[in-house]
Amino acid sequence: MEDLKKLMPKKLGFGCMRLPVVNGNTEEIDDAAFCRMIDAYIERGFLYFDTAYPYHNQKSEEAVRRCLVERYRRDQFFLADKMPVWLAKETADYQKLFDTQLARCGVEYFDFYLLHAMNRTRAAETEATGGFDFVQRMKTEGRIRHIGFSFHDSADALEEILKNHPEMEFVQLQINYYDWESENVQSRKCYEVAEKYGIPVIVMEPVKGGTLANMTGEPARILKELDGNVSYASYAIRYAASLPNVMLVLSGMSNEAQLMDNTSYMKDFVPLSGQEEAAISKVVEELSKMPTIACTKCRYCVAGCPKKIAIPEVFEDYNMTVQFGINETNRGSYARHTADAGKADDCIRCGKCEAQCPQHLQIRELLVKVSETFA
Ligand code: SF4
Ligand code: SF4
Structure with missing residues (x-):
């Protein structure tokens, strides 16, 4: 199988799920700002864009067409899109959804294409309706260059999918230093399963939805002491990118400042030093000492609540x-x-x-x- 890691000159991907918008309206993307961000990103040598059917209430793919596809040659960027498998109730739906995505994006093919948000149950449903067969067929027909899936479930469920589907070329996982040992997210365990199967990883949520870009108290002091001039987010993104089996780290960039910051340290990426790794371990330790509510998310409490409080x-x-x-x-x-x-x-x-x-x-x-x- 082709080594996908070698295709990536730089390890930062542009996630198109939190694009700049006008008047806070998620469906109205600020094309001018998005174009400026794309230009700066490409000019700095990056090339991977990641969109999906539901992003921005189904407006992200069209924004990608207007701001990227119609302004750059097709061989100047990689475009990744994802099959919303939950909308495919029968086999014929896959083709309809896929054709819609090609048209929305204005492309003839996708460089990377993922079965979106897989878990154990969804994988079984997608199997039954022919989703895995469909993406393989699109690859044979030249409409997809590389197939994979994004994933949110346990490491056991990931192993089951990879065992049943050796045709999958990559997997997209939620990995960040805060969730690395978490029993809910299982970042480390999932990463190790992918490594065992020789499947490269694309990282999503490296900054935990923006959470790790904000620090207070002792964690903030620890990171500032390392280097007062770099952002907290930089440590989170570099942490994920430092993992050897990671081919790309996605960042959902919302404004030009974030883009300039991310690209500044990912342009000539340097893995975390031993000192930086030790500081991050200390940050995680400090965070775990804080007086949080010890809820295990078992959800036994939810069903009986008359006020439907989550x-x-x-x-x-x-x-x-x-x-x-x-x-x-x-x-x-x-x-x-x-x-x-x-x-x-x-x-x-x-x-x-x-x-x-x-x-x-x-x-x-x-x-x-x-x-x-x-x-
Ligand atoms: S019952 Fe509810 S509050 Fe208690 S641990 Fe489970 S999810 Fe959390
Ligand atoms: S209304 Fe309040 S006390 Fe009653 S079940 Fe819901 S959360 Fe619990």
Whole structure:
């Protein structure tokens, strides 16, 4: 199999899921700003763009066509797109979705194409409806150069997919230094499975949705002491890029400042030094000592809540504020988790959730804290 790592002159990919927008409207992409970002990115020698059907309420692919495809020769960039497998209810749907994506992007082929957001259940469904066969056929027909999948599940589930699908050439995983040893995300375990199967990794969420770009307290002091002139995000991106089986690290860049920062240290990428690695371990240790809510996300509490409060999710949002301070990222996350569900202050203190919680958390009292934090 071709060594995909050799195709990447630089290890930073441009994620097109948080593009600059006009008036805060996610569907109205700021083309002028996006064009300037693309120009600076390409001028600095980078070439990988990653979009997907649902990004920006289905407007990202068209923005990529306007700002990238119609302004650059096709051999000046790599374009990655993803099959929204959850929309393919029967085999014929794959072709319809794929043709829509080619048209939206204005291209004849994709350099990289992924089955989007796979997990154990979705892999079985995609198998049953012919999704794996479809992407292989598109590759044979020259519509896709390289096939892979993005993944959110346990390392065991990843191993099952890779065992059943040796045709997969790469996998996209959520890897960042905070989640490296996490039992939920299993970054390290998933990375090791990919390595075992000789499958290169594209990293998504290296900065944990922007979280690791914000530091307060002791973690901030540790990183500042290393070098006061570089961003916190730079350590997170370089951490992921330093892993030898990583072929690319995606960053969802939202403005020109982020792009200039990311490209400055990824242009001539230098892996983390021993001293930097030790500092990051210390940061993780400090973060784990902070007084967060010990929710294991088992979700036993959720079903019986009359106010439909997404208890584990809002606890996670609160934990992020404890570790990283209150900021736009965790405020946005809390807003999403309470958009179609109850807010922390909707709790009527019925206590049904606490009766279910194996961790014996005082959920009612904790929700008061959450509510005060995001008030
Ligand atoms: S105490 Fe609050 S959070 Fe718990 S079940 Fe009742 S309404 Fe929901
Ligand atoms: S039952 Fe307890 S530990 Fe489980 S998700 Fe709910 S609050 Fe978290």
